[in-house]
Amino acid sequence: MGVSALSPTRFLGNISGFIQVAFLLCLLLLLFKAAQFYLHRRWLLKAFQQFPSPPSHWLFGHYREQFQNDQELQQVLKWVETFPSACPRWLWGSKAHFTIYDPDYMKVILGRSDPKANDVYRFLAPWIGYGLLLLDGQAWFQHRRMLTPAFHYDILKPYVKITADSVQVMLDKLEKLADQDTSLEIFKHVSLMTLDTIMKCAFSHQGNVQLDENSQSYIQAIGDLNKLFLSRVKNLFHQNDIIYNLSSNGRWAKRAYQLAHEHTDRVIKLRKDQLQDQGELEKIRKKRRLDFLDILLFARIENESSLSDKDLRAEVDTFMFEGHDTTASGISWTLHALATHPEHQQRCREEVQGLLGDGTPISWDHLDKMPYTTMCIKEALRIYPPVPGVVRELSKPVIFPDGRSLPKGIPVTLSIYALHHNPRVWPNPEVFDPSRFSPAAAQHSHAFLPFSGGSRNCIGKQFAMNELKVVVALTLLRFELLPDPTKIPVPVIQLVLQSKNGIHLHLRKIQ
Ligand code: HEM
Ligand SMILES: *[C@@H]1O[C@H](CO)[C@@H](O)[C@H](O)[C@H]1NC(C)=O
Numbered sequence: 001m002g003v004s005a006l007s008p009t010r011f012l013g014n015i016s017g018f019i020q021v022a023f024l025l026c027l028l029l030l031l032f033k034a035a036q037f038y039l040h041r042r043w044l045l046k047a048f049q050q051f052p053s054p055p056s057h058w059l060f061g062h063y064r065e066q067f068q069n070d071q072e073l074q075q076v077l078k079w080v081e082t083f084p085s086a087c088p089r090w091l092w093g094s095k096a097h098f099t100i101y102d103p104d105y106m107k108v109i110l111g112r113s114d115p116k117a118n119d120v121y122r123f124l125a126p127w128i129g130y131g132l133l134l135l136d137g138q139a140w141f142q143h144r145r146m147l148t149p150a151f152h153y154d155i156l157k158p159y160v161k162i163t164a165d166s167v168q169v170m171l172d173k174l175e176k177l178a179d180q181d182t183s184l185e186i187f188k189h190v191s192l193m194t195l196d197t198i199m200k201c202a203f204s205h206q207g208n209v210q211l212d213e214n215s216q217s218y219i220q221a222i223g224d225l226n227k228l229f230l231s232r233v234k235n236l237f238h239q240n241d242i243i244y245n246l247s248s249n250g251r252w253a254k255r256a257y258q259l260a261h262e263h264t265d266r267v268i269k270l271r272k273d274q275l276q277d278q279g280e281l282e283k284i285r286k287k288r289r290l291d292f293l294d295i296l297l298f299a300r301i302e303n304e305s306s307l308s309d310k311d312l313r314a315e316v317d318t319f320m321f322e323g324h325d326t327t328a329s330g331i332s333w334t335l336h337a338l339a340t341h342p343e344h345q346q347r348c349r350e351e352v353q354g355l356l357g358d359g360t361p362i363s364w365d366h367l368d369k370m371p372y373t374t375m376c377i378k379e380a381l382r383i384y385p386p387v388p389g390v391v392r393e394l395s396k397p398v399i400f401p402d403g404r405s406l407p408k409g410i411p412v413t414l415s416i417y418a419l420h421h422n423p424r425v426w427p428n429p430e431v432f433d434p435s436r437f438s439p440a441a442a443q444h445s446h447a448f449l450p451f452s453g454g455s456r457n458c459i460g461k462q463f464a465m466n467e468l469k470v471v472v473a474l475t476l477l478r479f480e481l482l483p484d485p486t487k488i489p490v491p492v493i494q495l496v497l498q499s500k501n502g503i504h505l506h507l508r509k510i511q
């Protein structure tokens, strides 16, 4: 028996048997996948019956229209003209997002509590973790309730001076770099400034972030992650975690996560060490209101079961990113919009000079005394929304006001960009016209949604608007802004709305 088991023919027979079985299993798996693909595609086609869509390839969907030559934004705008309210957008043959850009449709979805669509947001998880942006359900509710006091106006008030100081550091730097003949790429300088601001305000960080090398490598990592996110969304094979992790982009992303985590860990450790100093702890405990990081650290110290170290890190990573990249985009595009519209720029400057022209430092009370500047900022956020869209997955069927409906399980993209450029909502949408936001102009409650809406709107909305006003006011006092006609910025959707070729401006010092 023993001898015959080892005989060569028996052994080869076993191998060929094994190969046959493996082959059969592969075939079965392939058949199973094909059936899955076919059934899911059929289900989606049926779900979208009432919604016409542009012709699409059975396997590649609208891949070519959307992703070749970075034409995604231009393409969506063409669809907006042809298909009112909404249209299905096919990513692959069995994957589609239902894209909406009508105020009434937005109102319906934002009034519900559907969870975030995992197929997009999960790409962010290894980096920002399950903080406020990615959490759903009860855990989200608890964290939102815990962190809301960090954005109370008593907390936000002193931030005006902190922001103004950061802006002055940036403007001093830009003044040294500004040159009559060549334009300056401002996005990276603005990013360092917004990072400086969020770190000082929300994380009680001391020291000058704008000159610090660690911060520059963090900003570089965030820039890389923006690009990597877009290229992952576009690549069919990279949807799979195992394949992605093995790819060169996946390894690059891993290094960027590491850099980002080192940065946030440093910030947490620094503040923890400060708090360990007993006197400091008591002083802060007596404060009526705590800032963002202190709320988290106290929750961690006083009630360990409510917040783990992992939760804490996720919130810090979330706010570090959301708190600076979005505002950097908003500020850079607003300055670009003002540079290309000198008449509005001058009117804002005169308004700001009326408040601060005699050298008065900017304060909280000034922020609601600059109505024209505010209108221009809003119009810039309309044309260039820093967060171009958000995605939900329907947890129950929905019926829209026009009677059309969708079943449970469909991913819905709320395209803020397409809403803001929808000619049925905003006539001549490409024209920069701040008077759209004059008090007399009436708008649909859901026509302008740079900060989204409903219960999952942006928690940092007020913080962001204040920062935008301070930056615009102080920049216009110091410089005249002019565009660079040889380097017109090209908007692309990455994590936030970016320019493919940077944002280049000429800065002319005002005497
Ligand atoms: C111009 C600047 C900003 C814009 C345009 C913006 C826009 C948005 C949008 C559209 C959402 C909804 C995201 C979604 O549903 O997936 C959001 C959520 C969020 N934003 Fe902002 N944001 C800005 C600045 C900020 C700042 C400064 C902070 C922090 C200090 C912040 C923190 C957050 C957080 C934590 C969430 C998740 C909220 C939740 O789900 O409860 N954002 N933001
Ligand atoms: C892929 O890499 C991410 C980030 O490093 C990690 O969180 C995840 O567990 C990995 N997934 C797989 C399937 O290897």
Ligand SMILES: *[C@@H]1O[C@H](CO)[C@@H](O)[C@H](O)[C@H]1NC(C)=O
Pocket: 142, 303, 305, 306
């Ligand atoms: C601690 O957190 C848990 C879970 O969030 C909560 O149920 C409990 O009431 C908290 N305890 C204290 C003393 O705050």
